[in-house]
Amino acid sequence: MSGHDHTHDHDHDAHEPLVIEDEAGNIEGQILADALQTLLVERGLIAPGEVRREIERIESPGVHLGAKIVARAWVDDAYRERLLKDGKSAAAELGIGVGEAQLIVVENDAETHNLVCCTLCSCYPRSILGQPPAWYISKAYRARAVREPRAVLEEFGLAVPDDVRLLVHDSNADMRYLVLPRRPEGGEGLSEDQLAALVTRDCMIGVSVVAPVA
Amino acid sequence: MKPRFDAGDRVSVLELGKAGHIRTPFYVRHKSGVVLRRCGAFLNPEDLSVGNVGGPVVPLYRVGFAMTDLWDEYRGSPADMLCIELYDHWLTPAAPEGAG
Numbered sequence: 515m516s517g518h519d520h521t522h523d524h525d526h527d528a529h530e531p532l533v534i535e536d537e538a539g540n541i542e543g544q545i546l547a548d549a550l551q552t553l554l555v556e557r558g559l560i561a562p563g564e565v566r567r568e569i570e571r572i573e574s575p576g577v578h579l580g581a582k583i584v585a586r587a588w589v590d591d592a593y594r595e596r597l598l599k600d601g602k603s604a605a606a607e608l609g610i611g612v613g614e615a616q617l618i619v620v621e622n623d624a625e626t627h628n629l630v631c632c633t634l635c636s637c638y639p640r641s642i643l644g645q646p647p648a649w650y651i652s653k654a655y656r657a658r659a660v661r662e663p664r665a666v667l668e669e670f671g672l673a674v675p676d677d678v679r680l681l682v683h684d685s686n687a688d689m690r691y692l693v694l695p696r697r698p699e700g701g702e703g704l705s706e707d708q709l710a711a712l713v714t715r716d717c718m719i720g721v722s723v724v725a726p727v728a
Numbered sequence: 729m730k731p732r733f734d735a736g737d738r739v740s741v742l743e744l745g746k747a748g749h750i751r752t753p754f755y756v757r758h759k760s761g762v763v764l765r766r767c768g769a770f771l772n773p774e775d776l777s778v779g780n781v782g783g784p785v786v787p788l789y790r791v792g793f794a795m796t797d798l799w800d801e802y803r804g805s806p807a808d809m810l811c812i813e814l815y816d817h818w819l820t821p822a823a824p825e826g827a828g
Binding site for chain 1: 768802814
């Protein structure tokens, strides 16, 4: 590299910064976003409150929406069939708007386990599960989920038996995916709302399963 | 554009050598799989990413690949499958399975 006139007594690569931070610890993208927002506000094109409201809107959907869809599918076979055929329309039946292009629901059963990832970025059914967890957008998960999914699942504490077929869904383009987990053993007497409370985010991504009801 | 493929068709993924906002990951290029379903038609993200929103729309498919066809060292069931969305122009008909 040019412009370096100080001496080194160690390998230069070892301390190359991974990200560019300003004195407040902001990464490069944040610095650009802040500069852009400052300009837009100064020119009167947006108000700071609008930005806050938009962030609030983006971050308001949560796991409870996906859980509601799953619980309904568990108690209503006809709904389950509609859901598997057209996820977006079935979600709309429950008053849940899916903002993404389409929603494909993939069902776990005794012979099949489904796992969702996005190798190219962070595509995720945000309108029904909220924002993805940090590990979902990590390069390690994105690369390994399609290459050694069973090892990844074992690290999440889920051993998929060899006689169960594993389907990995790379949400790389215009579809989004929701895993319909298996209804837990022992949950026969539970109401739809009680069932929904058992459904976690990770079960709907496919890195976990719904635990049996004690 | 009318969809050229339908569920059950065997297809191979091309290497178009394009740069930019490409939604076909390298790990499926030159690989063969089976069309699982048609997904409709969408504006091409390769065009959208450079501000060309005028279309045309491109058919999109879900294509399934045997994990053992993607990765030589794959550990798991031979039935394990990778399902991914691919746009029409990245696909070409493949020889039927077992035909060579």
